[in-house]
Amino acid sequence: MATQFTPHPDRLLPADPTTREVARRLYDEVASLPIISPHGHVNPLLLLDNEPFGDPAELLITPDHYVTRMLFSGAGIDGDAVGRTKNGTPSDAEPREIWRRLAENWFRYHGTPVRYWMEHELAELFDVTETLGADNADAIYDQVSARLADDAFRPRALFDRFKIEVMATTDDPADDLAAHKALADDGSFSGRVLPTWRADRFTDPSGARWLPALDDLENAVDGADCRTYEGLLAAMRASRQHFIEHGATATDSGLPDAGSTPLEPAEAERIHAAGLNGTVTEAEAIAYRHNMLYRFAEMSVEDGLVMQLHPGVIRNHHRASFKAYGADVGCDFPDVASFTKPLEPLLNAFGTHPNLHLVLFTVDETVFSREVGPLAGFYPAVYAGVPWWFIDTPQAILRFRDAVTDSAGYYKGSGFIDDTRAFLSIPARHDMARRCDAHHLAQRVATHQITEDDATQVIKDLTTTIPTATFKL
Incomplete structure (x- = not known):
């Protein structure tokens, strides 16, 4: 039997009543502030075309590897059964059946940020008032479907x-950015949708993606x-200007990894030629890739683009899943990360340059207090990126605040980044971060490490001022 559900107004705030009162006041200061989203993966065509979203499964399940990986790990439900194209053949799974599979396994998401985000979406966007389950899966599916048909649920609205x-x-870097230009030129759309230059596939001359x-x-x-290597650098500089x-x-x-040792131009040219002829x-x-990271920093010093770096992810670990369904299906995993030694050449060259903002992200929590915080606490160019991906969770955000603040304070961070392709989850993720920051700061107020007035200013800055300044928005 379905149970009534409404997100608790004090969710993620401290349990202690006195501290919770402080957290409520802090959260209220930022709950309705605008969203600054400087790092994400939403396709700009979504907003340009402004077409109605598809069915609930197509929108909320099939493309979201956070959701589908747990169906696979817990219930053995593979990509084909949740609507993914397999070996080039479209899935014949019915959307309603996909939704039912999620509902039947909803218990598996207890305690996870995935459930937190989706319950926020279902309640706040679609007015769902019952906990999802097998007995009400069809009713909730129909309710969400009806809302998606309304013009108020089109992407721009x-x-x-x-x-x-x-x-x-x-x-x-090869993108013509036509969608961004069209959005910028569209007088009926008032938002700012900015491209981000990502050149990973240009860094590995041994990889299959390099020559294309x-x-x-x-x-x-x-x-x-x-x-030629020099020709590639020149083309990259032109692309960045575009x-x-x-x-x-x-x-x-x-x-x-974060290796950044530069090569002499002649050696880089030699390796570039070896990449061209397959030797x-x-x-x-590896040496070429490390050199390219150094050159990216060099370019950022020249043109002022903020540099984001997130090493230490083992991608496509399960080869059969990658072969069948492609990338970004949930089988990427955290690796051990290191920044201090690998970035030494880059930071010695550019770490104090006023044009460089280098934001360091990691999925290895052990480096928060050991490396990321101390580096941001010394180098003017270094900023501590908030938890993302595997550690984009309430508890990890709280651990991050405690670990990094000791060395770097609050003002050498990135502000929250949602890092998502799931457009509807953006407000849920940002609201989660604001509640976590209220929780953390309230505890600091309660232990008299910061006044409530100062904490109020800090949480406002964490929400808007800091990401705006760090990302030069």
Whole structure:
């Protein structure tokens, strides 16, 4: 039998009544502030086309690897059964059946941020008042479907309802950014949707994506010659200027590690040629990648683009899933991360340069207090990125605040980033972060480490001022 459900107004706030009162006041100061989303993966075509969303399963389950990975791990429900294309063949799973599979396994999400976000979405957006389960799956499916058919649930209407002030996307250097330009030129759309330059596939001359990347960039940049290393750098600089002209303020790099040792130009050119003819060694490819990270920082010093770095992820760990369904299906995992030694060449060259903002993200919590906090606490260029991906959870955010604040304070951070493709989850994620910050600051107030007046200013700055300044928005 279905149980009534309404998100508790004090969710994620401290249990102690006195401290909770402080947290309530702090949260109330920021609950309705605009959303600054400087790092995300929403496709800009979603807002440009402004078409109605599809069925509830297509929207909330099939593309969301946070959701589908737990169905696979707990109940053995594979990608085909949740609507993913398998080996090039579209799934024949019915949307309502996909939704029922989630409802039958809803208990598996107890205590997870996935359940927190989705319950927030169901309650706040779709006015669902019962806990999802097998007995009410169809009724809730129909309720959500009916709302999605309303013009008030089209992407642009929701963008305004969510009070998103600025949202960054993630884009390839060869992208023409036509969707961003069209949105910027559309007088009926008042939001800011900014591209982010991400050049991962250009960094590994031993990878299958490298040669196609060179071809794509040559086709995108007039007069480019990516057959040489120096020609590639020149094309990248031109691409970055194209991004800046379309509103970009940042780059993003998701590399295996943070190595940043530069190469002499002649050695880099030699390895580049080896990549072209298919003779590059693993050691040479790693050296080339480390050199490219250094060059990205060099470019950021030149053009002012904020540099984001999130190393230490083992991608596509389960080869059968990757082969069948492609990337981003839930089988990426955290690796041990390190920043201090690997970034030494980069930071010695650029760590005090006023043009560089280097935001360090990690999925390895052990480096919060050991490396990320201390680096941000010394180098003017370094900023501590908030927890994301596997540690984008209430408890991890609280641990991050305690670990990093000791070394770096509050004002050398990124502000919250939602890092999501799931457009409807953006307000849920930001609300979660604001509640966690209220929780953390209230505890500091209760132990007389900060006054409530100062905590009020800090939580406002964490929500808007800090991400705006860090990402040069």
